[in-house]
Amino acid sequence: MYQEAADSVLQGLGGPCPSGTCPAETAAAVWTPKRQSLSDHTIGKDLQNARTGQRQNRGMRTRLGCLSHKSDSCSDFTAILLDKPNRVLKLSTEETTRWADSFDVLLSHKYGVAAFRAFLKTEFSEENLEFWLACEEFKKTRSTAKLASKAQRIFEEFIDVQAPREVNLDFQTREVTRRNIQEPSSSCFDQAQGKIHSLMEKDSYPRFLRSKIYTDLLSQTQRRLS
Incomplete structure (x- = not known):
């Protein structure tokens, strides 16, 4: 979930603009260095949150892995x-x-x-x-x-x-x-x-x-x- 959220942010910032709405000149005018810096900061924060969430969920995934519907056994009870x-x-x-x-x-x-x-x-x-x-x-x-x-x-x-x-x-x-x-x-x-x-x-x-x-x-x- 966290990774999907981060990927969504990246795709939204880097994806193509609708036709005729944001030519290169307009994009250059809108994305000032200051705003680019803010966006970089936002992306970095989202990715950091994603990594933190993944680390926190490792223990839960291990625990739930013991309860898989495909297998009812677990090596560490x-x-x-x-x-x-x-x-x-x-x-x-x-x-x-x-x-x-x-x-x-x-x-x-x-x-x-x-x-x-x-x-x-x-x-x-x-x-x-x-x-x-x-x-x-x-x-x-x-x-x-x-x-x-x-x-x-x-x-x-x-x-x-x-x-x-x-x-x-x-x-x-x-x-x-x-x-x-x-x-x-x-x-x-x-x-x-x-x-x-x-x-x-x-x-x-x-x-x-x-x-x-x-x-x-x-x-x-x-x-x-x-």
Whole structure:
């Protein structure tokens, strides 16, 4: 994006003039040394910003490269499991193996959630997990005023028709939830959350256990012990 912006600036300054509108004499009169100097400065600044943007995006591109739709494996899982750089991944083979015991065991482990989220991103269905997590966080809300605002925000983001991250719910569940948030309580998303939990457990979770994201991560923890 940054490079395209810089190229656009260069093309706009150096491209041909419309026929009959700016002959050489007019161009010479318009582009005074002072204005040329200003243009050079602008181009240089845009190119510098482009290079800066490219450097800042290298880490993100590496991170996203692990989540390519073409491949669900990654050689360095610290990029997707750790929320801060330079941290040591403290994950044992026993913990990783237990993720296969049940879906709820996976969801109870922070690295399990991170690995499952990375897998869902390769399938473009991470909104299911994000909705489930939002509901879990919503249940911890104690303020009545905050309950109402949070409930509305979750509904508009995940449940409403054509929501930005709409989850796959049937019409009846959507309408029940719509009525529930009119008088919100900590349980107003229970039916919708249960449907999405069941969907992930029956559909996405088995594929996650067969994915290279999980099997490669399990192999990495085993190699650390050898």
